Amino acid sequence: MTILDHIVAYKKKEIAAKKEAYAMKLFESSMLFDRPVISLATALKNSDTGIIAEHKRRSPSKSVINEKADLPDVVSGYQEARVSAISVLTDTRFFGGSIEDLLLARSTVTIPLLRKEFIIDPYQLFEARAAGADAILLIAAILTKEQLSQLATVAKSLQLEVLLEVHNEEELLRSPLENIDLLGVNNRDLKTFEVSTDISKELASRIPSHLVKVSESGLSHPETILELREYGYNGFLMGEHFMRESNPGRSASEFIKNLRS
Numbered sequence: 001m002t003i004l005d006h007i008v009a010y011k012k013k014e015i016a017a018k019k020e021a022y023a024m025k026l027f028e029s030s031m032l033f034d035r036p037v038i039s040l041a042t043a044l045k046n047s048d049t050g051i052i053a054e055h056k057r058r059s060p061s062k063s064v065i066n067e068k069a070d071l072p073d074v075v076s077g078y079q080e081a082r083v084s085a086i087s088v089l090t091d092t093r094f095f096g097g098s099i100e101d102l103l104l105a106r107s108t109v110t111i112p113l114l115r116k117e118f119i120i121d122p123y124q125l126f127e128a129r130a131a132g133a134d135a136i137l138l139i140a141a142i143l144t145k146e147q148l149s150q151l152a153t154v155a156k157s158l159q160l161e162v163l164l165e166v167h168n169e170e171e172l173l174r175s176p177l178e179n180i181d182l183l184g185v186n187n188r189d190l191k192t193f194e195v196s197t198d199i200s201k202e203l204a205s206r207i208p209s210h211l212v213k214v215s216e217s218g219l220s221h222p223e224t225i226l227e228l229r230e231y232g233y234n235g236f237l238m239g240e241h242f243m244r245e246s247n248p249g250r251s252a253s254e255f256i257k258n259l260r261s
């Protein structure tokens with residue numbers, strides 16, 4: 001079994017338990033349902049950096065990254081650093097996050113928020129909208145074509161933007177692209193944890209031009225961002241590089257200064 005198999009098996013049980021506990025009450029009572037969504041795609045297209053900075057406490061590949069940082073400090077630091085958007089990992093068991101993290105991030109910043117989660121059920125999309133997300137992630141490696149289509153359709157009906165993540169050509173070619181706004185190429189192979197930006201470069205020309213291209217994971221040098229821009233990428237998802245530091249916002253600010261100079 002790969003880590004993705006473990007995550008998905010656990011996620012199914014977690015969602016079943018949540019549905020039983022909360023039913024639809026959380027969604028019905030959430031004021032955030034009426035909040036206008038802020039476009040992640042537009043923020044990336046209009047930005048001169050395109051950095052999506054992630055709040056990430058730990059991960060299966062790196063174990064503990066930063067369990068001490070205070071979420072409001074991290075996300076307000078990111079916003080002050082003028083990142084284009086923030087990704088909030090909401091998985092608890094494997095990443096130490098929660099849906100409450102997303103709610104707290106929403107009450108702290110005004111820039112677009114991506115719910116970073118292993119989404120396999122429409123329930124998680126309602127939850128994302130109710131907690132203030134602007135965009136959600138769909139991971140091709142854990143979804144069938146039919147699931148991708150259904151989840152993207154439901155996400156759009158909730159006005160959420162959809163970032164579809166692939167890691168190879170096969171995933172890109174088999175994925176239905178209706179209702180997809182952004183196409184993310186994960187430089188990390190989620191089965192082996194190997195990281196290489198070569199995959200972002202290889203897939204760039206295969207991604208339809210109407211989709212905003214995002215390169216994800218293993219990014220830590222301004223030169224890599226500049227190089228990936230030449231391949232048409234507008235978005236760059238970065239977690240560990242910032243979160244390893246005691247002050248992730250300051251780390252993002254220095255990175256952005258170097259990127260501009």
Ligand SMILES: O=C(O)c1ccccc1NCC(=O)[C@H](O)[C@H](O)COP(=O)(O)O
Nearest residue numbers: 059060061190216217218219238239240
């Ligand atoms: O990061 C992991 O170890 C991981 C393992 C299994 C599934 C997903 C995983 N990460 C999610 C991500 O895609 C990253 O958090 C994100 O792209 C940022 O990556 P990085 O800048 O390398 O922290």
